[in-house]
Every structure is written in C-alpha cells, then in structure tokens.
Amino acid sequence: MRNRVNTNKKKKVAIIGLGYVGLPLAILVDKKGYESIGVDIDENKVKMLNDRTFPFITEKNIVRQFQKGSFKATTDFDSIIDAEIIVICVPTPVYENNMPNLEPLKSACENIALRLRKGHLVILESTVNPGVCDNVIIPILEGKTGLKCGKDFYLAHCPERLNPGDKKWTIENIPRVIGSYNEKGLKKAIRFYKSIISAEIKPMKSLKEAEAVKIVENTFRDINIAFVNELAMSFSYLGIDVVNVIEGAATKPFAFMPHYPGCGVGGHCIPVDPYYLIEYAKNVGFDHDFLSLARRINEKMTEFTAQLTVRALNERRIPINGTRVAVLGLAYKPEIDDCRESPAFKIIKHLKNYGADVVVYDPYVSDGSTVSSLEEAIKNSPAIVIVTAHKVFKSLTPQELLRNGVSVVIDGRNCLPKDDFIKAGILYKGIGR
Ligand SMILES: NC(=O)c1ccc[n+]([C@@H]2O[C@H](COP(=O)([O-])OP(=O)(O)OC[C@H]3O[C@@H](n4cnc5c(N)ncnc54)[C@H](O)[C@@H]3O)[C@@H](O)[C@H]2O)c1
Numbered sequence: 001m002r003n004r005v006n007t008n009k010k011k012k013v014a015i016i017g018l019g020y021v022g023l024p025l026a027i028l029v030d031k032k033g034y035e036s037i038g039v040d041i042d043e044n045k046v047k048m049l050n051d052r053t054f055p056f057i058t059e060k061n062i063v064r065q066f067q068k069g070s071f072k073a074t075t076d077f078d079s080i081i082d083a084e085i086i087v088i089c090v091p092t093p094v095y096e097n098n099m100p101n102l103e104p105l106k107s108a109c110e111n112i113a114l115r116l117r118k119g120h121l122v123i124l125e126s127t128v129n130p131g132v133c134d135n136v137i138i139p140i141l142e143g144k145t146g147l148k149c150g151k152d153f154y155l156a157h158c159p160e161r162l163n164p165g166d167k168k169w170t171i172e173n174i175p176r177v178i179g180s181y182n183e184k185g186l187k188k189a190i191r192f193y194k195s196i197i198s199a200e201i202k203p204m205k206s207l208k209e210a211e212a213v214k215i216v217e218n219t220f221r222d223i224n225i226a227f228v229n230e231l232a233m234s235f236s237y238l239g240i241d242v243v244n245v246i247e248g249a250a251t252k253p254f255a256f257m258p259h260y261p262g263c264g265v266g267g268h269c270i271p272v273d274p275y276y277l278i279e280y281a282k283n284v285g286f287d288h289d290f291l292s293l294a295r296r297i298n299e300k301m302t303e304f305t306a307q308l309t310v311r312a313l314n315e316r317r318i319p320i321n322g323t324r325v326a327v328l329g330l331a332y333k334p335e336i337d338d339c340r341e342s343p344a345f346k347i348i349k350h351l352k353n354y355g356a357d358v359v360v361y362d363p364y365v366s367d368g369s370t371v372s373s374l375e376e377a378i379k380n381s382p383a384i385v386i387v388t389a390h391k392v393f394k395s396l397t398p399q400e401l402l403r404n405g406v407s408v409v410i411d412g413r414n415c416l417p418k419d420d421f422i423k424a425g426i427l428y429k430g431i432g433r
C-alpha cells in the first residue's frame with residue numbers, strides 16, 4: 001500500500017515508553033505533522049529529552065529531526081486524555097529465570113485505563129506472545145472504565161521491527177503487519193500507519209496473529225543462529241572453517257539462507273522473545289522443544305568463548321590464571337551503546353572464574369569499560385577477546401597487536417582477516433574457524 005499525504009495535521013498522538021522503539025516513533029509522528037507527546041516514567045530521560053539531548057546513540061538524521069522538531073516528553077499520563085491515538089512502546093523483558101515480565105506493560109495499561117475515553121485508538125508496538133492483547137490488555141482497559149473494546153475504544157497491535165543501526169531498513173520503510181480487535185479498529189490503525197510510513201502494511205486477521213508474527217520472526221533468527229553456533233562448536237573440533245562452509249552453501253540460489261555463528265546472542269529481542277512463546281505454550285499444555293534447545297545452544301556460546309581463550313593460552317603455554325585478557329566490546333552489536341542481554345557480561349564472568357585478569361573496553365560504553373582507550377586495553381594483554389564487531393576493533397592489525405604483547409586473538413564475531421593474523425604469528429581462534 002502506498003503512503004498518503006497526511007491530512008491529520010495536529011491530531012495528537014501519545015507514545016508511551018520513550019526507548020529505542022518509542023522515541024524514533026515519537027520523532028517520526030512529529031515529523032509527519034501530528035502533535036507528538038511522549039510519556040515515560042523515567043524522569044531523567046524526560047528532562048534530557050525536553051533539554052533536547054538524545055539519550056542514546058542513534059542515526060544522525062533521527063537526532064537532527066529530534067532537535068528541530070516540536071515533540072515533547074512528560075511523566076504525566078494526563079497528557080494522553082486529549083490524544084486520538086495512544087501507542088504503547090514499553091519494554092517486555094524476561095526475569096532472571098527467563099519468565100516473561102509483563103509488569104511494565106500492565107502498569108502502562110493501568111495508567112491508560114484511568115484516562116481512557118470513547119474513541120481512543122490504542123496501539124501496542126511492544127513485542128508480546130499471542131494472547132496478551134486479548135487476555136491481559138483488554139481486561140485492564142475495559143475493567144477500570146466500563147468501556148467496551150471495539151465499540152467505545154479500539155485496540156490494534158503493530159509489532160515494531162526496528163533494527164537499530166540499520167541504514168537500509170528504517171522506521172519509515174520497514175513493512176508492517178497490523179492486527180486488531182475488530183475491523184473498525186484495523187482500518188483506523190492502517191490509516192494512521194499509512195500516514196507515517198511508506199511501506200507495505202499487511203492486515204492480519206486478529207490481534208493474536210499479529211502477536212505471533214513478531215515472535216515467529218525473532219524465533220526464526222534464534223533457531224538459525226543456534227544451528228550455525230552448534231556447527232561452529234562441532235567444526236572447531238573437526239578442523240573445518242564453518243564460515244567458509246556457510247559461504248559455500250550460500251552459493252545455492254534457493255532454499256538456503258546464511259546465518260553466522262558468534263560468541264552469543266544479545267539485545268532486547270532475539271534472546272528474549274522466544275521465552276514469551278515457550279512459556280505461553282507451556283501454560284496451555286505444549287512444550288516447544290526446538291525453541292528451548294535453540295536458546296540453550298545460544299546460551300552456551302559465552303562459556304565456549306571463554307574455553308577457547310583458555311585452550312588458546314594453553315597452546316602458548318600461558319596459564320589463564322593471573323593473565324591479563326582484554327575483552328573488546330560490551331554492546332550487543334556494532335556501533336551502538338545498547339548492552340541489553342549482551343553476551344559480553346557472561347564472557348567476562350566466565351573468564352574471571354578461570355582466574356583471568358580481565359580489562360574491558362567499548363568506545364561506546366564508558367560506564368562498563370575498565371580502561372579508557374583501545375591502546376590501554378591491548379597493552380600487555382597476552383590475549384584479546386573481540387565480543388562486538390565495532391569498526392575500531394575490525395581495523396586492528398596483527399603488527400599493532402604484536403607490538404603490544406598480544407599473541408592470542410579470540411575473534412568472537414569472526415570479523416578479522418584470519419589468514420593475515422595467522423601469517424603474522426598470532427594464535428587466532430574464531431567461532432568455528
Ligand atoms: N530495541 C529494539 O531494537 C526493538 C525492536 C523491535 C521491537 N522491540 C520491542 O519494543 C518494546 C520496547 O523496546 P525498547 O528497546 O524501546 O525498550 P527501552 O527499554 O529502550 O525503552 C522503554 C522505555 O519505556 C519506559 N517505561 C517502562 N515502563 C513504563 C511504563 N509503565 N510507562 C511508561 N514508560 C515506561 C522506560 O523508562 C524506557 O524509557 C519491547 O517490547 C521490545 O521487545 C524492540
């Protein structure tokens with residue numbers, strides 16, 4: 001479907017939750033001519049935003065749009081009362097035991113329910129398992145108000161697919177799916193998204209279908225990554241370079257989609273969302289063996305990476321106990337500062353358990369870095385472990401490393417030219433290569 005000129009000038013849209021998803025949306029809504037108000041419980045963030053300071057690293061054009069726009073942030077939920085549309089973008093994490101944590105979502109819905117009025121269109125963008133809209137959100141919204149979903153107010157689900165740091169697929173051109181409680185709500189939600197994005201919008205038959213789409217997308221990735229991670233572990237014993245094999249297989253023009261192994265899966269989505277489906281299905285009597293196995297394999301990669309380090313140091317007759325090891329990268333992916341569910345933390349923990357003297361450096365994450373420069377990190381570190389493929393790490397040369405006393409390189413992202421390092425006399429180990 002094609003984008004339309006927005007005729008809804010200065011209709012008010014309220015975005016609840018101003019994080020990696022909600023904030024770019026609030027900025028886009030403002031750019032498209034709506035009155036855009038963001039509501040967040042984090043007072044510091046709201047203050048920063050109203051002082052026109054962007055709270056995390058993102059694309060320059062988003063920051064520019066934010067600085068010249070008129071989007072406002074507040075902690076006051078009353079500002080949603082006169083909005084036409086309320087979009088929920090709060091986090092949906094898991095607890096330490098991997099059980100879904102719907103508390104932020106429930107709390108946001110309770111705050112909305114206190115202000116809900118006839119005609120409101122509520123849209124959920126957060127990722128949830130099938131059934132959350134029907135069994136959690138609607139009862140909260142209806143319960144406190146006596147208003148009826150589909151008659152007095154409308155509920156739609158348009159799961160966000162944003163991929164932070166992706167220059168090709170942006171909030172404006174990623175196709176979307178939308179499910180709704182009823183046809184009228186669906187039409188209203190489609191009209192809204194057509195006014196802000198220029199991409200295909202696929203209507204789904206129900207809220208449940210839309211919820212399932214998002215979980216399936218992210219679970220697909222988790223399972224495929226688990227497959228190549230398992231191959232990587234096996235091939236490291238068989239002496240086969242798994243990356244070369246995947247690249248060979250990828251020359252088949254159909255029925256193969258390359259995925260690549262690594263030292264762990266991070267971020268707020270891939271390592272989290274499968275648990276939402278696993279737990280939901282368990283409650284209704286079905287065990288997702290395949291999904292659970294994929295999670296277990298991907299969880300193992302941090303320990304595998306630490307063991308690679310131990311084995312490589314051992315080959316060089318260096319005990320890990322008391323040896324300085326530089327962990328390079330804390331963010332879960334390159335050129336961003338988001339560390340949620342990053343494998344780096346577990347790798348650091350495992351290395352410390354082996355007795356390593358760990359130093360940490362990420363140019364985007366000063367909080368978690370224990371040294372203030374890359375030079376300082378590598379100096380006198382017999383081993384380095386690359387956890388994030390930041391450009392600055394990819395440009396490290398064997399000569400530079402050797403000059404600083406590095407003789408073992410564990411390339412957790414398979415991002416360095418392996419042959420150059422081996423030729424220079426460095427003991428290089430990638431993940432399955
Ligand atoms: N980050 C991504 O790349 C991405 C991509 C697609 C989908 N998602 C999904 O989008 C949702 C939001 O993720 P995110 O990465 O933007 O999270 P985030 O943690 O970056 O931001 C969430 C914001 O919501 C605020 N918040 C928490 N509870 C609140 C409440 N009760 N009321 C109001 N505000 C509240 C927090 O203070 C925070 O500012 C999640 O369901 C996530 O799975 C995320």
